[in-house]
Amino acid sequence: MLGIKYLTxxxxxxxxxxxxxxxxxxxLSVYIMHPFWNKCVQYFPKWLAPNLITFSGFLLTVVTFILIAFYDWDFTAANNIDRTVPRWVWLVAAINIFLAYTLDGIDGKQARRTGTSGPLGELFDHGLDSYxxxxxxxxxxxxxxxxxxxxxxMFFCIWNIFLNFYLSHVEKYSTGVMFLPWGYDFTMWGVTLVLIFTFIVGSSFWQTTQIFGLTTANIFEISLPVTAMMSSHPIIIKNIYLSYKNKTGKMRPIWEAARPLFAFLWLFIITMIWVFNSANNIINLEPRIMFVLFGTLFSNIAxxxxxxxxxxxxxDGFNxxxxxxxxxVMVSCFPFYDKLGVQLSVDAERWIVHGLTIFSTIAHIHYGQGVVREMCHHFRIKCFKVRDQKDPLLGYSKSE
Incomplete structure (x- = not known):
């Protein structure tokens, strides 16, 4: 499309x-979830493409996002007792997130059942996970x-999660091995149980409860970096170190091994400048759309x-x-508006945010479909169709 090729x-x-x-x-993954997924996959017909299972799980995540956004676009519903999100929304969200998690665990097993394991499926899976x-x-x-x-x-919470996801792929870039993080399974179960609990007791619980003088929001914020430092980051550093020590990894020079971090850090710095120096404090006016924008750009980098x-x-060192x-960001944070007698209006900055989000989303989708289309053409496969077993297939790969 448009004559652009993304793969060399x-x-x-x-x-x-x-x-x-x-x-x-x-x-949790090895002894509970994999046996459960092995049972579930038996109920899926063999004509069902693994990538279609992956995409269905992602769509459930998107539908849940839209549903909650409909009732609480600006994250202020919890501030007003008369405007709370209906309880049934949390039940639907819990079901959807668990189904998405289950489908994410089944897609690789379906690929092996149908003989369609290969690089496209892994790329498709992890690419959607980044979003x-x-x-x-x-x-x-x-x-x-x-x-x-x-x-x-909220901005820093989002970036904590970005970092956790991204570092596992930086690790693979150096070691050649995907060390599946413990945090993913516990996070999906944790979110599911929290949403079910909210359906049972009501969302007001999260505003009224304190533990040792800390609000539930404080505990949520603290838990993100603490759990990452306990279960993820030190292990990633250790695995990369051992890959160099034992010469089992890619053995790139240190500067080249660190190259994936450059684009990530640039995005963090640029977005942080915008969040803290916006002429109209735009993060407080359009937080949801800002996070979608940041997530879209992060997904493209990932x-x-x-x-x-x-x-x-x-x-790439820069995206x-x-x-x-x-x-x-230069337009929104221009420091000399007052000296020039000019003021960037709130509406203008809002239009800028929405415009950039739309542009970035279209560009990212174009990149994603372009990569998938080029891989399908190269390997003579179809993304959402299981080919004849006699043909050489390359469609999916994920660990047992």
């Missing part, structure tokens, strides 16, 4: 050589509201890293979609 010959050759290698040490990493945490913000969790603090790690090519963001 080096990418495609790298995908041909790619072999999925993962290690899953989570007791979900912003949608799912936003569910939680509605529980607390802006009184307990102001948007600027997807390009996943492509690089799977094809064993060099990762092209950040150039429009830089221009917008």
């Amino acid at each position: 010959e080096a990418h495609l050759k790298g995908f041909e050589r790619y072999k999925y290698n993962s290690i899953d040490t989570s007791y 979900s990493s912003v949608l799912i945490p936003i569910y939680m913000f509605t529980l607390f509201g802006t009184n307990l969790l102001p948007p600027k603090r 997807c390009r890293l996943i492509v690089a790690q799977m094809s064993d090519t060099r990762c 092209i979609l950040m150039w429009p963001l830089v221009v917008v």
Whole structure:
């Protein structure tokens, strides 16, 4: 489409050589979820494409996001007792998130049942997961509201989750192995149980409860970096170190191994400048759309890293979609408006935010479908269709 090609010959050759290698040490995943998913997958017809299962799970995440946003677009429903989100919404959200989690665990097993394992499915799965990493945490913000969790603090919560997701792929970029994080399974179960609990007791629980003088929002904020430091970040550092020590990884020079972090850090710095220096404090006026924008840009960075790690090519140090963001931030945070006798209006900045979000979303979707289309063409497969078993298939790969 539009004559743009995203994959080079080096990418495609790298995908041909790619072999999925993962290690899953989570007791919850190994001893509970995988046996459960093995039972569930038996009920799926073999003509059902694994990528269609993956995409269905992602759509459930999007539908839940839209449903909660309909009742609480600006995260202020919890601030007003007369405007709470209906309880049934939390039950629907809990069911949807658990179904999405289950489908995410089943898709790889369906690929092996149908003989369609390969790089496309892994890329498709993790690419959609990178988008979900912003949608799912936003569910939680509605529980607390802006009184307990102001948007600027929500911003750092979002980036904590981005970091957790991204580092696991930085780790694979260096080691060649996907060490499946413990936090994913516990997070999905935790969110599901929280939503069910909210359906039972009502969302007001999260505004009125304190533990050791801390609000539930405080506990949520603290738990994100603490659990990451306990179960994720030190292990990632250790695995990368051992891959160099034992010469089992990609053995890239340190500067090249750190290259994936550059685009991530640039995005964090640029968005933080906007959040804290906006002429109209736009994060308080349009928090949801701002988070969607940041999540879209993050997903594009993450997807390009996943492509690089799977094809064993060099990762981008800067993302092209950040150039429009830089221009917008310069306009929104221009420090000399008062001296020039000019004021950027609230409506103008809101239009800028919405416009950039629409542009970035279209560009990211174009990138995603372009990569999938080019891989399908190269490997002579269809994304959402199981081909004849006699044909060489490359469609999905995920650890048992």
